Each structure stands twice: as structure tokens, then as C-alpha cells.
Amino acid sequence: MTDRHDKDEYLEELWHLYEENKDSLCVFKNLMGEEYNDQLLQELVTEGLVRLDEVNERISLTRKGEAAARKLIRAHRLAERMLNDVLGGDFEKAACEFEHTITPELVDSICILLGHPRKCPHGMSIPKGECCRNSLRVANSSVVPITELKVGETAKIAYVNCKNDSQLHKLDGLHIRPGVYIKLHQNYPAYVVECENSNIALDDHVAANISVWKNSGSI
Numbered sequence: 001m002t003d004r005h006d007k008d009e010y011l012e013e014l015w016h017l018y019e020e021n022k023d024s025l026c027v028f029k030n031l032m033g034e035e036y037n038d039q040l041l042q043e044l045v046t047e048g049l050v051r052l053d054e055v056n057e058r059i060s061l062t063r064k065g066e067a068a069a070r071k072l073i074r075a076h077r078l079a080e081r082m083l084n085d086v087l088g089g090d091f092e093k094a095a096c097e098f099e100h101t102i103t104p105e106l107v108d109s110i111c112i113l114l115g116h117p118r119k120c121p122h123g124m125s126i127p128k129g130e131c132c133r134n135s136l137r138v139a140n141s142s143v144v145p146i147t148e149l150k151v152g153e154t155a156k157i158a159y160v161n162c163k164n165d166s167q168l169h170k171l172d173g174l175h176i177r178p179g180v181y182i183k184l185h186q187n188y189p190a191y192v193v194e195c196e197n198s199n200i201a202l203d204d205h206v207a208a209n210i211s212v213w214k215n216s217g218s219i
Contacts, residue, residue, distance in 0.1 A: 006040055008072055011049065014061050015069040019125075025057040074127040075107050077120035082110055084121040103158070103178075104129075105213055145208045146184060146193065154183040155212035162209060174200055176210065 013031050017023065029036050041059075044050040049065035052058075061069055079102070108131040111117070116132045119125060149155060157180050162168040175196040176182070185199065186192035191207040193200050202210075 006037070007044060007049075009035070010040060010044060011061070011065060011069040012072055012076070014050065014059070014065070015073050017059075018061055018066070018069075023058045023060045025052070025054070025059045028059050070127045071104065071107075074129060075102050077124060077126040078107060078110050078114070078117070080120045080122070081114055081117045081126070106158075144212060146182065146191065146210050146212055147187070147204070147208050149184045149212070151184055151187055154181055156181050158211045158213050160210050167206070171206075171210075174198070176200070182210075182212065 010032070013028065016031070017028060041050065041052065044065070045052050048062055049068060051060045051062050051065075108129050111126075111129055112131050116128075117126055146155070157176065157178050159178055160168065160171055160176065162171065171177070175198075176193075180195060183194040184191070185194055191202040191204070193202065193207075
């Protein structure tokens with residue numbers, strides 16, 4: 001199987017053709033150049049992301065493929081906007097990595113913080129997200145340490161900061177990792193959280209280094 005990162009690059013290039021109302025397989029091959037891989041393309045077809053008509057030399061994204069490509073392009077162009085407007089300097093290389101690792105919640109939060117920008121620094125349209133359609137003005141899913149949760153609150157883990165790999169592996173072994181929901185049962189004398197149907201006691205320092213998306217759901 002081909003690496004997911006490579007498949008994402010294909011979906012992005014097909015989105016560019018989609019924006020230009022083009023569906024020529026020949027044009028797509030020229031765009032990919034030496035990166036073109038027929039096996040990779042066939043895998044995308046099998047996954048239901050790409051529609052290929054080799055007889056008429058046509059290629060396009062399926063509805064499923066459009067949805068996947070839209071998320072990638074939205075993350076990429078918002079990253080470019082943020083890096084260009086907030087940090088300055090060269091932003092293209094960093095944005096290319098950003099789109100493959102960022103969560104949809106953080107993409108929307110960045111969009112809100114930037115005021116729902118419509119164009120990337122290159123002048124290309126940024127696909128709208130739910131936050132744009134709902135005209136949200138505040139990042140509802142703000143990231144906070146679990147020490148700021150109230151007893152009984154549930155939240156999804158955004159990231160975990162650890163002083164060393166050993167502690168990170170220990171927490172991962174307890175299923176305390178990004179994307180998992182936890183519920184705070186106790187905050188004194190120690191923090192006790194429910195995670196994957198298990199109650200886990202944490203000291204103050206460890207608890208403060210576990211950040212969550214507040215108001216992100218329930219167990």
C-alpha cells in the first residue's frame with residue numbers, strides 16, 4: 001500500500017484541476033511529473049476517492065474524494081494564511097506538513113481566530129468550514145489543561161506534554177492520548193479521570209500537562 005501522505009498530494013493536485021474545471025488525465029500526469037504513480041492512482045480509485053476514465057483520458061474526484069481534498073486544501077491554505085499574517089516569512093513548506101497533522105477542530109479554531117479568511121496569500125479560495133457557515137466569532141473548542149475542567153465534565157484530549165518519553169509511553173499505555181475522551185471525577189487530593197472505562201489517578205503536574213478540547217462531547 002502507498003503512503004497516505006503521497007495519496008493526499010494526489011488529492012490536492014486533483015482539487016487544483018477541479019478549481020480550474022479541468023479533468024484531463026494528460027494534464028494531471030504533466031502536473032505530477034516524475035511523482036506520477038499509476039499504482040497509487042489505482043488505489044485511490046479503489047478507495048472510491050477518484051473517478052478514472054482511461055478510454056476518454058478523463059480523471060476527477062468523486063464526492064468522497066472532493067470532501068477529503070477539501071479538508072486538506074482548507075488546512076493548507078489556512079496554515080499559509082496564519083503563517084504569513086501572524087508569523088511572517090516563508091510559509092509554504094511548513095503549511096505542507098501542517099495539513100497532514102492538524103485536527104479539524106484546530107483548523108476551525110484557526111479560521112475563527114483569523115476572522116474566516118476567504119483567500120490564501122496566493123489569492124486562492126479557502127474552502128469554507130462549519131465555523132464559517134455558522135458565522136462563529138469565538139473558538140468554542142478552546143484548548144485547556146484538564147486542571148481547568150469541573151468535576152463531572154468530559155472533554156477530548158488535544159495533546160499531551162511530558163517531561164520524558166517514559167512518562168509519555170506510560171500515559172499512552174493507559175489510553176491517555178490525543179483524540180480520546182476523558183471525564184474528570186475528582187480534583188482533590190489527586191486528579192482522577194475516567195478514560196476508556198478505567199479510573200486513573202494523576203498528580204497535579206501530570207494533569208496540568210494534559211490538554212483537552214473543552215466542551216467537546218461526552219463519554
